[in-house]
Amino acid sequence: MFDALTDRLSSVFDRLSGRGVLSEKDIDEALREVRVALLEADVALPVVRDFIAKAKEKAAGQDVIRSIRPADQVVKITYDGLVEMLGGEGGAEGLNISLNPPTVILMAGLQGSGKTTTAAKLGLKLGKDRKKVLLASLDTRRPAAMEQLATLAAAAGVDSLPIVAGQSAPDIARRAMSAAKLQGYDILILDTAGRTTLDEAMMSEAAEIARIANPSETLLVADSLTGQDAVRTAKAFH
Ligand SMILES: Nc1nc2c(ncn2[C@@H]2O[C@H](COP(=O)(O)OP(=O)(O)O)[C@@H](O)[C@H]2O)c(=O)[nH]1
Ligand SMILES: [Mg+2]
Incomplete structure (x- = not known):
């Protein structure tokens, strides 16, 4: 675009x-x-x-x-x-960092839009800002999605939640929350699964995760080529 x-x-x-x-x-x-x-x-x-x-x-x-x-x-x-x-010169807003850690950041968006990559980039940036960052993949759908995040997290020099096979996304969200609290992380970034188009199951799962994790920030990742469709996606995700 x-x-x-x-x-x-x-x-x-x-x-x-x-x-x-x-x-x-x-x-x-x-x-x-x-x-x-x-x-x-x-x-x-x-x-x-x-x-x-x-x-x-x-x-x-x-x-x-x-x-x-x-x-x-x-x-x-x-x-x-x-x-x-586009929001004014220097008007790009900073992240909403919660007063009592961990600050939870939820990544949302369609499949292949760049959620996992962006989660790792954010981890890298926040790590450089001397925050203690934990990345957790709630993507139980795409094969090797969790390994993808773990690999990117390691490259970014930040921690990722150990992978436990067979857990549902809400279960992983709960585990990530308690790990982040117990181990004193400043930031927890939750990477979620996406589908190729918006659908009910994906929306209700995203809503449940948001209820469990109560994120300070929900970041929608959209491909810059999508144009107006990104607005529709953003509305659907609230
Ligand atoms: N050109 C380009 N490719 C990207 C960018 N972010 C992610 N990708 C690529 O897009 C593909 C899907 O990214 P991924 O993070 O797995 O998307 P997810 O399904 O939303 O988690 C991967 O091959 C990434 O390497 C970006 O900013 N620019
Ligand atoms: Mg992903």
């Missing part, structure tokens, strides 16, 4: 910067192309509409046409709008 968007926006802006003075029509045209670029990158229509309306307003307010480098102004307005849309 972001690669496609980058290419499209670059070509819109390249054409603009080739010109000196921009007319109001030029700017309208450029924003129309930005709109198409966003839609082609699968950004939701209401988001695109809102984005373009704000950009137009700013462009009108800042006397873009009379400014020295109008093309740069249009690029800046678009850039600022994108940053704002």
Whole structure:
């Protein structure tokens, strides 16, 4: 999604910067192309509409046409709008660390979206921040999913919950909780199973795990290529 968007926006802006003075029509045209670029990158229509309306307003307010480098102004307005849309500069929120450890982080998402990999990356990051991290795989479905997490955890230099064959996901969640409490872990990251599409069984299992673990953070992992579908998945997972 972001690669496609980058290419499209670059070509819109390249054409603009080739010109000196921009007319109001030029700017309208450029924003129309930005709109198409966003839609082609699968950004939701209401988001695109809102984005373009704000950009137009700013462009009108800042006397873009009379400014020295109008093309740069249009690029800046678009850039600022994108940053704002994605949560603001430096506005990426930190993790919600619980006051009484362990802080439980639950990974959710569809199969193959990158939950296990992201769990390990988070473990690596938090380990570097001098947190005592325990990773636990509740994925009883995908073959070798638990070994995958254990291998990645070892590479990241953080601990993983010993694998016990035959346990259900809620049982593993309970075992992970008590291990994290007893052994004084700061952070417990629970990696869950996903399916290729949303389904009832997966949702009720995720809900049960959330009830047991009462996570401080539930992180949805989604492939950046999914576009609008990620919103649907996020809503389904609450
Ligand atoms: N290119 C790329 N591949 C990734 C990324 N994260 C995970 N993967 C790969 O995507 C595949 C599925 O990842 P995994 O973490 O097992 O997904 P899970 O099923 O949600 O746990 C694996 O082959 C990962 O190596 C990423 O950020 N970029
Ligand atoms: Mg996995």
